Amino acid sequence: MCFVLISTILLIGCWDYEDIDKKSLVISVGVDRVGDKVEFSTEVAKLISRGEAAAEQVAIKGVYRDVSYGKTFEEARVSYDSKRAYPTFLGTTRVVVFSEKYAREGIESYLNRINNIFDYRKTLPAVVSRDPPRKLFDFGVENDISVGFFIEHNLRFLERTGAVLYPTIGELLSNIAMGEIGYVLPYIGIDEGAIRYLGLAVMKDSKLIEIIDVKDTKGILYILADQLQSTQAIPSPKENGNLYSVKKTLEKRKIKTDYNDGRPIIHIQLDLKGELQYQYHIEPVSDAEIKKLEQEISQQVKKDILKIVERTQKEFECDIFRFGMYFRADHPDIYKQIKWKEEYPKADIRVMVKTKIVNQHLSDPNAEKKY
Amino acid sequence: MREMKEKDKRIMKIEALCQGDQGISMRKLWAMGVEVHILYIPQLTDRKRLSHDIIKPILEYHGKEVMTIDMIAAAVVYIDDISMDEDEEKIIDYILDGYSVILMANSKKYMIANTLKIEKRNVESPEIQNTLRGPKDAFTENYEANLSLIRYRIKDPALRIQQHAIGRRTKTRVAVIYIEDIVNHQYVEKINRKLQEIRVDGILASGHIEKFIVDNAFSLFPQAGTAERSDRACASILKGMICMIVEGSNIALIVPYPFMEFLDAGEDHYDNIFLAVLLKWVRIIALLITLTLSSLYIAVVAFHPDILPARYILALASTRVMVPVNVALETFIMEIVAEILREASTRLPKQIGPAIGIVGTIVIGQAAVGAGLVSPLMVVVISLVTMASFLAPDHTIMNPIRILRFPLIIVTAIFGLLGFVLGLTMIMIKVISMKSLGVPYFTPMVPFNLTDLKDYLFSDVTLAKKRPKFLNTRDKTRQ
Numbered sequence: 130m131c132f133v134l135i136s137t138i139l140l141i142g143c144w145d146y147e148d149i150d151k152k153s154l155v156i157s158v159g160v161d162r163v164g165d166k167v168e169f170s171t172e173v174a175k176l177i178s179r180g181e182a183a184a185e186q187v188a189i190k191g192v193y194r195d196v197s198y199g200k201t202f203e204e205a206r207v208s209y210d211s212k213r214a215y216p217t218f219l220g221t222t223r224v225v226v227f228s229e230k231y232a233r234e235g236i237e238s239y240l241n242r243i244n245n246i247f248d249y250r251k252t253l254p255a256v257v258s259r260d261p262p263r264k265l266f267d268f269g270v271e272n273d274i275s276v277g278f279f280i281e282h283n284l285r286f287l288e289r290t291g292a293v294l295y296p297t298i299g300e301l302l303s304n305i306a307m308g309e310i311g312y313v314l315p316y317i318g319i320d321e322g323a324i325r326y327l328g329l330a331v332m333k334d335s336k337l338i339e340i341i342d343v344k345d346t347k348g349i350l351y352i353l354a355d356q357l358q359s360t361q362a363i364p365s366p367k368e369n370g371n372l373y374s375v376k377k378t379l380e381k382r383k384i385k386t387d388y389n390d391g392r393p394i395i396h397i398q399l400d401l402k403g404e405l406q407y408q409y410h411i412e413p414v415s416d417a418e419i420k421k422l423e424q425e426i427s428q429q430v431k432k433d434i435l436k437i438v439e440r441t442q443k444e445f446e447c448d449i450f451r452f453g454m455y456f457r458a459d460h461p462d463i464y465k466q467i468k469w470k471e472e473y474p475k476a477d478i479r480v481m482v483k484t485k486i487v488n489q490h491l492s493d494p495n496a497e498k499k500y
Numbered sequence: 501m502r503e504m505k506e507k508d509k510r511i512m513k514i515e516a517l518c519q520g521d522q523g524i525s526m527r528k529l530w531a532m533g534v535e536v537h538i539l540y541i542p543q544l545t546d547r548k549r550l551s552h553d554i555i556k557p558i559l560e561y562h563g564k565e566v567m568t569i570d571m572i573a574a575a576v577v578y579i580d581d582i583s584m585d586e587d588e589e590k591i592i593d594y595i596l597d598g599y600s601v602i603l604m605a606n607s608k609k610y611m612i613a614n615t616l617k618i619e620k621r622n623v624e625s626p627e628i629q630n631t632l633r634g635p636k637d638a639f640t641e642n643y644e645a646n647l648s649l650i651r652y653r654i655k656d657p658a659l660r661i662q663q664h665a666i667g668r669r670t671k672t673r674v675a676v677i678y679i680e681d682i683v684n685h686q687y688v689e690k691i692n693r694k695l696q697e698i699r700v701d702g703i704l705a706s707g708h709i710e711k712f713i714v715d716n717a718f719s720l721f722p723q724a725g726t727a728e729r730s731d732r733a734c735a736s737i738l739k740g741m742i743c744m745i746v747e748g749s750n751i752a753l754i755v756p757y758p759f760m761e762f763l764d765a766g767e768d769h770y771d772n773i774f775l776a777v778l779l780k781w782v783r784i785i786a787l788l789i790t791l792t793l794s795s796l797y798i799a800v801v802a803f804h805p806d807i808l809p810a811r812y813i814l815a816l817a818s819t820r821v822m823v824p825v826n827v828a829l830e831t832f833i834m835e836i837v838a839e840i841l842r843e844a845s846t847r848l849p850k851q852i853g854p855a856i857g858i859v860g861t862i863v864i865g866q867a868a869v870g871a872g873l874v875s876p877l878m879v880v881v882i883s884l885v886t887m888a889s890f891l892a893p894d895h896t897i898m899n900p901i902r903i904l905r906f907p908l909i910i911v912t913a914i915f916g917l918l919g920f921v922l923g924l925t926m927i928m929i930k931v932i933s934m935k936s937l938g939v940p941y942f943t944p945m946v947p948f949n950l951t952d953l954k955d956y957l958f959s960d961v962t963l964a965k966k967r968p969k970f971l972n973t974r975d976k977t978r979q
Contacts, residue, residue: 146913148827149805149813150820156810176818220806221813248806 150176152218156192157277159262160239161228166198169205170263172275174221192275194266202242219248223281225255225298226262232314232330232337237305240335243298251299254284257330257337259318268319276324283326284315291350291357291379293326305335307454309469311447313349316340333447341437348437351379351399351430352450360406363429366421371412375426376404377484386456388463393476395452401430403486419486427482434480441473448473510588514539514603517592524595531558532567535605539591544598546617553578554602554613569607577602581614597671618642623649628895629728634767638728643673643747649730650677650745654737658682664695666709670702673747674709677733682740682967682975687756687937691742706749713755715935720903722896723936725757732766740973756937758970760944760956762897763787768959776959786888791901791927793888794831795912795920797881801827803916822872828913830874834882835905837864842886943970 154174161168172192195212199205210217225243227236236255243249258265266276273279287293293315304312313329320327328343341349350357357379365371381400386393403426405414441449448469457464514537518526523543529536536558540550557576558567565571573582585594586609594601598616623645626638639646647661658680665671676691694713703709706726714723724744727733728751733743736754744753763783768776801820805813823830841860845853865883868874885905892898904927911919934941944952955964967973 146802146826146828146916148820149801150817150823152805152817154814154817174814174817176814176821218805221810223810250806250810 147216149218151215153213153215154218154221156221156275157224157226157266157280158219158222159226159228159258159266160231160236161261161263162231162234163198166200167202167205168261168263169197169199169202169209170261170266171195171197171209172266172277192266192277194263196263202239219246220250222249222253223277224253224284226258226265226280226317227255227314228261229257229259229330229337229340230261232257232332235334235336236332237335240298240301240305244302249298251302252297254281254295254297254315255301256280256284256315256317259316259327265317265319265324268324270324279324280317287326288354289356291354291359293346294329294350294353304451307451307457309448309473310451310453311445311449312451313341313353313449331441331445331447331449333445338447339445341440345437347430348433348435349449351434352382352384352397354379362409363422363425365408365412366418366425367412369412372409373422374406374408375422375486376406377426377430378402378404380485384452384455386452386459388456388460389477393452393456393467393472395455395476395478397434397478397480399430399480399482401426401482401484403484404488405486414489419489423484423486426484430482430484431480434482435478438478438480442476442478443474446470446474452476452478510603511535511537511605513588514591522592522596527555529555529558531561532563534567536567536572537603537605538600539595539603540600540615541595541598544618545600545615549579549617550600550613550615554600554615567604567606569602569604569609569611572602572604573611577611577613579613579615583612584609585612586610593671620645626728629726629732629766629893631729631765631767633770634729634765635731637730639730639733639745639750639752641748641750643675643745646730646745646750646752647675647677650734650737650743653730653734654679659737662688662692664692666695666698666700667703668699668701670704672703674703675745677737677743677745678741679737682738682973683742684740684972684974687742690937691744691755703746704748706744706746706751706753709744709746710753713753713937719934720900721759721931721934721941722762722894722900723755723757723934723941725754725761726894726896727752727754729766735766735769738978740967740971740975756939756971758936758939758943759897759931759941762894763892764956764959765893769961773958773960773963777957780957780959783891783893786891787898787901789888790885790898791905791908792920792924793881793885794835794905795908795923797878798828798831798909798912799917799920802913816877819875819877823875823878824873827878828909830878831881831909832906832913834864834874834878835885835909838882838886839902939970944968 156172156174159170161170172194175191175193195209197205197209197212199208225239227239240255244251268276270276270279273282284293284295288295294313296312296314301312304310311331311333313331315326316328316330317324318327326343329341329346329349330337331339331341347359358376360374360376362372363375365373378401379399380402383398385396385398387396388394403423405422408414438450441447453469453473456469514526518524518539523541525540525542527538529538538550538554554577557578558572561567561576563575569584573584591601591610594612598618600613600615602611602613604610620642621640623637623640625636637649639649651659656679660678660680662676664674664676666674674695676688676695678688691713695709698712700708700712710722710724711717725736727736727743733752733754737743741754741756744755746753763780765779768779800808801816805816808816820827825833841856841864845856848856865879869876869879889898889902908920908923911923915922932942932946940947943949944956949969951966952968952970955968958964965979966976967978
């Protein structure tokens with residue numbers, strides 16, 4: 130008991146005591162390169178006092194914006210701290226925004242910093258911004274507390290529908306630790322008068338090499354998104370100009386790897402569940418047409434996947450799909466002998482997509498016409 | 501001649517007794533040429549009964565036989581409860597006990613008649629162990645009435661009521677009640693021994709007895725349960741526990757009484773099984789809230805805000821912006837204020853008690869927050885802690901919890917979450933290592949017994965086939 134007490138007193142103590150309202154609560158951090166200096170732009174919570182608030186209301190009034198510079202992160206931090214009334218608290222940080230310029234130079238050093246600064250949460254997302262983070266934070270948002278909160282909420286919401294990936298710092302660090310693979314980060318920017326999600330930033334060796342436009346990201350999402358749900362208007366198999374609104378949901382994804390003739394083979398098997406939500410013009414739909422529709426969807430998905438896979442192999446030469454992890458798990462001995470970075474571009478990637486339309490809603494093959 | 505002298509001596513002694521300031525009255529009668537003395541304390545005596553059932557028959561006796569004390573007892577007085585004695589020294593004790601003593605000049609023996617009448621209140625609803633569904637007959641300060649409430653409920657010939665007179669000066673009667681063929685006799689012997697060892701001058705309430713039967717005077721946690729309602733006492737007796745009723749006290753004691761029993765309300769056993777389980781958990785949570793919530797608040801606000809989601813941290817910080825004192829001091833002050841309010845509402849007369857509630861709510865809840873002296877969340881925490889502390893069916897278990905809150909607040913304010921865990925661990929070690937009359941205090945969790953735990957949580961008479969194992973009863977089967 131004495132040992133426990135003494136070690137308690139020595140290990141922690143009153144010097145850790147600091148009320149939460151006496152801390153500078155950072156909401157978002159932006160990292161950019163300006164000249165030869167690192168630029169830290171931050172959003173810091175501006176707490177409202179009872180006197181200023183309307184009756185019975187306690188809220189965050191918004192954020193202060195702040196910019197600091199330094200040749201190194203440490204210098205920038207000293208410059209940042211020198212302007213603060215209270216010690217900085219990073220536990221409330223919602224997002225880390227890297228400027229496109231900074232991302233092209235490489236973000237690994239900052240990810241390492243996040244990893245080792247204890248009060249940063251490892252579950253926060255990182256994004257790459259087309260515009261400098263400073264400009265992004267100054268732009269502001271009206272539909273959320275601050276830009277940091279908006280980016281987090283927007284990504285979370287889009288991720289639930291399978292429209293975007295939400296990579297956390299922890300996941301990025303594990304990708305970096307793997308060494309041989311790349312990853313993608315959400316790419317945002319100010320577009321049409323609002324901050325919005327624009328696509329995915331391809332990171333190779335933690336350096337930005339390419340931006341994939343949002344309309345070309347479907348193939349990546351089929352392989353990487355945890356939950357996938359997308360709704361698409363598909364032309365009627367009758368080729369009469371009618372459109373069917375089909376909601377696709379990913380039921381099962383299976384990735385198997387093999388190694389044959391000095392070439393990795395990757396089998397991707399996707400089971401999709403389709404839901405025929407409605408038709409633009411109501412008409413009877415037969416089982417044969419449904420079958421045709423299923424095949425069409427499968428083909429389309431397969432095409433989307435292969436298109437992006439080809440790009441990663443030929444253009445990026447980078448495994449952003451983490452196939453290397455599957456391969457290492459399936460064939461650890463071979464993995465040790467080969468260099469995945471070099472093997473990936475020549476890998477044989479085979480995709481098989483099965484779609485089953487389970488809910489046909491308005492279709493009724495026996496009816497002459499609905500209603 | 502010698503006999504005459506002895507009689508005179510005794511009469512003189514009696515007269516001296518009455519002339520003292522002991523409040524003893526003497527009524528002298530002449531009946532059939534014999535002098536009869538009746539000694540009694542008017543305040544304790546049913547004087548109507550004394551006149552009608554003793555004095556009147558003696559004066560109206562005109563039989564042929566010579567009047568003797570045995571003859572009066574057998575053929576004259578109407579009173580039901582009488583006994584005979586010869587020991588002169590005990591006369592004063594009988595009178596002080598409230599009996600009437602009848603002496604005759606022609607006899608060495610004297611008669612003791614029970615004409616006792618005590619001003620008492622009627623059996624009323626409980627005040628501290630209220631119930632919605634259970635019976636509402638609560639014990640009163642009247643010893644006989646309390647015993648009658650138990651006898652009325654348990655008509656078992658094996659019901660035993662062992663009586664002790666404790667207190668050199670108060671001679672307070674204490675009844676040890678149990679069912680002979682259920683209870684573990686070790687407990688009875690232990691209790692009887694402890695009661696016999698009491699050498700104090702006076703016992704005024706059951707709380708005094710409780711202090712004498714615990715192992716350690718500085719024990720924080722109660723080791724005897726309290727029962728204000730007779731059904732609660734009877735349920736414990738049926739379970740195999742021992743109930744003690746103390747003269748002049750409206751609270752019965754129950755031993756052995758482990759920790760979890762304090763959170764068992766009698767009505768759990770009368771209500772729906774699901775409700776019983778829910779309420780048991782609610783009470784356990786309330787107990788934990790009372791003990792830990794304010795300390796946790798300090799740990800989170802001052803040391804480890806990271807354990808909360810970011811939005812909560814921001815909300816928490818914004819509630820505290822205007823508060824001038826740090827959170828530890830704020831919590832400590834508010835806990836003290838809550839205790840002051842609680843104490844004030846307990847001591848105040850019933851008519852103005854609610855006023856304190858209003859003053860407390862307005863002053864603490866509104867004005868203090870409005871003035872920026874405390875944060876609104878702090879008020880929520882303190883209110884919750886105070887409300888939760890009233891949830892235990894036997895309030896005595898909440899007293900140590902209320903006290904332990906303060907050291908826990910201090911240790912958390914100094915060492916953060918680690919201090920909190922350390923404090924909580926020490927409390928747990930203390931509770932787990934305690935015993936109530938030899939029964940592990942934290943049973944049925946430690947030592948673990950699934951059947952007892954199940955019966956405890958379900959509180960259902962149809963499911964509890966056996967008596968609790970920890971009581972080690974003679975008759976283990978209930979049905």
